[in-house]
Amino acid sequence: MFVVKLRRALLLFLGATLVGIYGSTAASAGPASTASAPSISSVSALRGATAGGTRVTITGQRLLHATAVLFGSSRGSAIHVSSSTSLQVTSPAHAAGSVWLRVVTPSGRSVLVSRGRFSYIAPPxxxxxxxxxxxxxxxxxxxxxxxxxxxxxxxxxxxxxxxxxxxxxxxxxxxxxxxxxxxxxxxxxxxxxxxxxxxxxxxxxxxDPKHVQSFQYEGTTDPNQSLTATWRSTRAKAPWVVTLHGGSWIHGSQAYTAWAASVFYAHGWQAFNLSYSIGDKVPYSQQVTDLLAARKWIAAHAAQFGIDPNRGTAYGFSAGGHLAAVLGLSGGFRTVVSVSGVLEPQRVAADGVRVAAAAAPANPAPNPEYNLYTRERDMMGCEYAGVSGSDGCAQRWRDFTPEYAIGRSRPMPAFYIVQGAQDPVVPPASALDFGGILRAHGVTDSVVMMAGFGHDDRELFGSPTKIITMLRWDLAHSS
CATH class of the missing domain: 2.60.40.10 (Immunoglobulins)
Incomplete structure (x- = not known):
């Protein structure tokens, strides 16, 4: 019993001595220092760039005397203390990842809390x-x-x-x-x-979605049986146009109608600029064969060119206007645009025969219309003597005349006819007469007579207003 009492007395003595030397342990440790250290309750930005520079607002307690803000072990910059409960700091550069935010004051550092985490995000x-x-x-x-x-x-x-x-x-x-x-x-x-x-x-x-490429539509290497396609890949179910050059059926090239093809293309059409067999010895029937083969080839490649097979336009100038009419009336086209087209070749022939009969022997080619007739005569292989006969010559002239192609296929295309009022080659009245024939057969037509113009496609393509008028008409009738 004496030993136990002695041990308790020694413990009480040592405890009193330690308190006297160091003061109260409870008063100087945890609670007193924690109460004076800063604390974080929220941060305005939870993440920022690895390059630094993110402005962060920290809300908490006892922030007034902040001397540093640590992002992990790196110090933030540009500290601005607004009050004892708020400060702003700019994040330093740091590797990607998550770090603790800690506020440092003379009284200590804030403790680690989950709402004091900040994530560094690398650039994408x-x-x-x-x-x-x-x-x-x-x-x-x-x-x-x-x-x-x-x-x-x-x-x-x-x-x-x-x-x-x-x-x-x-x-x-x-x-x-x-x-x-x-x-x-x-x-x-x-x-x-x-x-x-x-x-x-x-x-x-x-x-570039625009494509320009030449194709042989009859599978030959003959350049006169080729076409140049200009199409845009972004178009689908687009309207399309076949352009046919003039040249009195015996000469000419795609260069004659390249401008027309480009105008149609620029306004939403896929364009096919055709060459066809030409020359003094080429029969008209071969030209028709070429055109029909081209039409068939285009229809077979409709998906490749993004066209609607039922929205085709046949365009032509002069002899090409004649061929456009024949091609359009053969089926597969919704519209025909003929500019100074030889729509009544029999009228040209009759005028040519009459002029030739009245001409002096020293003047066998008295005017341009007569010259055109000689081209027709050479193609037909006989002098014009009307189209009502049963002989081969009359039959060839009938086949050559668009009027006799009306009604061969259904539905028949609408016609937009442009004619120069002073045309010395194609009789201007023929455009009006052919328009009347079309109407008599129930075909929609529009005849535009251009005062002051002769035999020139500039009567149409020389004016943006006229171009737009024609294109709007064509679009309305090919949709």
Whole structure:
């Protein structure tokens, strides 16, 4: 019993001695120091760029004398203490990842709390784009894959902003490509945390949807049995036009109607500029065969060219206007546009015979209309003596005359006829007469007589207003 009492006395003595030397342990340790240290209750930004620079507002207690704000072990900058409960600080650069925020004052450091976490986000990275190319007119839907697609603010194609942005998740997004110059571009993703660097993986090529290519529509190598197609890949179920050059049926080339083809193409048509068999020895029947073969070839490739087979236009000037009428009436076309077309070759022939009979022997070619008749005569292989006979000559002249093709196929195309009122080659009255014949057969027509113009397609294509009028008419009747 004595030993136990002695041990208790020694313990009480030692405890009293320690308190006297160091003071109360309870008063100087935890509660007193914790009560004076700063604390964090919330932060305004939970993440920022690895490059630093994010302005963060910290709300808490006892922040008035803050001397530092630590992001992990790195010090923030530009500290501004608003009050004892609020301060602002700029985040330092730091590797990607999550760090603790701690406020330091002379009284100590804030303790680690979950609401004091701050995440560093690396800039986005692009690893692939699909598809790798699209039309220069824009509209391609592009899937961009990579990493760190968080808080995306934009996607650009070599500086041109994409449209209709949708982020699927942090590793993938979709964007609509803008219109852009033809050629390669680089796709850059921008987030609140930076912009992706240019790499080989982010290349996107803008391709011109316009195509110009020559084709042999009869499977030969004859350049006079070829066509030049001009089409845009972005068009679908588009109207289309066949353009036929003039040249009195014996000469001429696609160059004569290249301008017309380009005008139609520029306004939404897919254009097919045709060559056909020409020459002094080429029979008219061969030209018709060529045109029908071209029509069949185009229809067979409708999907390739993005055309609606039922929205075709046959366009021609002079002798090409005659051929356009014959081709259009043979079926497969909704409209025919004839400019100074030889729509009544029999009238030209009758006038030619009459003029020749009245001409002096020293003047066998007294006018341009007579010259045109000689071309007709050579093609038919006989002098014109009317179309009512039963002989081969009369039959050839009937086949040559568009009037006798009316009604061969249904539905019949609508006609837009442009004629120069001072045309010295094609009798201007023939356009009016042929229009009347069409109406008598129930065919829609529009005859436009151009005062002051002769035998020249500039009577139409020399005026933007006239072009637009014709195209609107054609579109209305081919839809």
């Amino acid at each position: 990275v692009v690893t692939s784009v699909s598809p790798p190319s699209g039309w220069s007119t824009g509209g391609s839907r592009v899937v961009v894959r990579g990493a760190n697609f968080l808080d995306v603010t934009g996607v650009s194609f070599s500086g041109v902003a994409g449209r209709t942005l949708a982020v699927a998740y942090s590793g993938a997004l979709t964007v609509t490509a803008p219109a852009h110059a033809v050629g390669a571009a680089y796709i850059r993703v921008t987030t609140r945390y930076g912009t992706s660097l240019v790499t080989a993986a982010d290349r996107f090529s803008f391709v």
